[in-house]
Amino acid sequence: MSKFLGLAIAVVIVLIGYHSLQLPSNSSAPTTVTIKLSGWGGSPIEQKLLRQVLQDFEAQHPTIKVKYEAIPDQYMDVIKTRLVGEAAPDVFYLDALDAPFLMSQNVLEPLDAYITPEFDLADFENTLLDNFKYQNHIYGFPKDYSTLALFYNKKAFAAAGLSSPPTTWNELRTYSQQLTGKINRYGFGEIVELARQAYKIKAFGGQIIDEKDYATFASPAGLQGLQLVVDQYQKDRSSAQKSDVGTNSGSEMFGQGKVAMVIEGNWAIPFLTDTFPEIDFATAEVPTINDKKGTMVFVVAYVMSKQTQHKAEAWELISYLTGKEGMQKWTGTGFALPTRKSVAKNLGYDRDPLRSPLVAGVDYATPLQVGKYQAAIVNNFDNQFVSALLGQQPLKQAMLRAQQAANQQIKAMQ
Structure with missing residues (x-):
């Protein structure tokens, strides 16, 4: 009996020793x-x-x-x-x-x-x-x-006798008139949101906000850039919004052949290549406005x-x-x-x-950065600018309304 008890104690001691030896390696295992x-x-x-x-x-x-x-x-x-x-x-x-x-x-x-x-x-x-x-x-x-670049339909350009992309906004408007009604219904596809228009406001020295984050886009300088868009849409009738042609984006307008030119970003390249492989297109830098290069990033x-x-x-x-x-x-x-x-x-x-x-x-x-109160700036601009583009009110009136409404909201949030 004593021999058996001694053997049992020895086994226990060995087991305890084994587990004691294993414990440090377990405790030092890396934590995920x-x-x-x-x-x-x-x-x-x-x-x-x-x-x-x-x-x-x-x-x-x-x-x-x-x-x-x-x-x-x-x-x-x-x-x-x-x-x-x-x-x-x-x-x-x-x-x-x-x-x-x-x-x-x-x-x-x-x-x-x-x-x-x-x-x-x-x-x-x-x-x-x-x-x-x-x-x-x-x-x-x-x-x-x-950034944004000009996408243009090479087949449409060839049909209109155009061999290279426009380099100034005046050229873009001229090209747009020549391209309208040919292969494409419109020469140019316009996206009206502030995200696509801010660089036009800055082309003549305008600013979106001041140093206190209040809206300033309705300044005379800012209105000069926006007037280019309104004139092309209302007077030339050579540009279209996505809603005018039943599409959801500028890339889709261009891919479906509704417009011959559009200003879009890098995301449009894989979209057009995959969705509209028959479109033969090229890109160019955004045409200058007031002799200044401009685009969004x-x-x-x-x-x-x-x-x-x-x-x-x-x-x-x-x-x-x-x-x-x-x-x-x-x-x-x-x-x-x-x-x-x-x-x-x-x-x-x-x-x-x-x-x-x-x-x-x-x-x-x-x-695309317009201070701490971006919703007030962006939403009011977008709502009023599209109203001006559609001829529902003069551009200056629309932008002053947008600026005033934005600044009232900003003041309430401060």
Whole structure:
């Protein structure tokens, strides 16, 4: 009996020793952290590409998992609600238009302290990065962008005896008259939103807002640029809105052959190539207005929520997605344009026949950024400008009404 008891005690001691030896290795096992990333719902091609890039990130960072969520509707309303309710994603998309308000609300993590020399801050295009700076801090790094360029139907141009694209707005109006009623119903497709008109306001020295974020787009200088649009639509009758021809976008107007020219962004290239492969088109820089080059630039950044409990891991994700390797993977198919100069050079988009006019525009483009009260500015402009375009009221009256209404709303929010 004593021999059996001794053997049992020995076995127990061995087992205890074995588990004691195993314990340190279990306690030192790396912990996996899950980062939540939110963005708006894009095309299936965009979603598939993003998931591929995220898989590459996870392969290189085995202790970080990314839970990606696409928010299909009311994106910024959802994000703002979650920020207030302390349920925000760790990392999320932020459009330049919405950036001034969120940067001013102390809900985003300043990223300056995370930047290392290897991240190569100077590699970003300044005109893009500047949209995400506030009070001497950087709150986001731009993931991609697009300017606007002139898309024109080569077959329609040949039929009208036109051999090259217009280089000035006066030429564009002349071309538009010559092209109207030929192969296409209209010469030019016009998008009336402020997002497509702001650079015309600035062409004569006008401004969208002043230093206090109040609307100033109804100034005499601003009205000069907008009058070009109204005259072409009402007097020349050579331009059309998307609603005039039963389409949903400028790209669709152009692809369906309703217009011979349209001003669109990089997103139109894969759309037209895939949806309307029979269209033979080319691109050019937006024609000058008042002897000044102009276009718009739309840019989106990755930002970090200030409330995230995983700041180091969130930065690892941002630095990869906006770093040279991640950005090259994201923009390598031509779906989006890179915000890093070195990546753009590697991909050769400045030499691409269709994309080079878009790349050229980044140096002189007007960002779609209109202060902290963007909804008041954009909504009032859009509502009144389309009314003026349709001849329901004079342009000056419409814009003064829009400016006054916007400023009343802004004053109430301050």
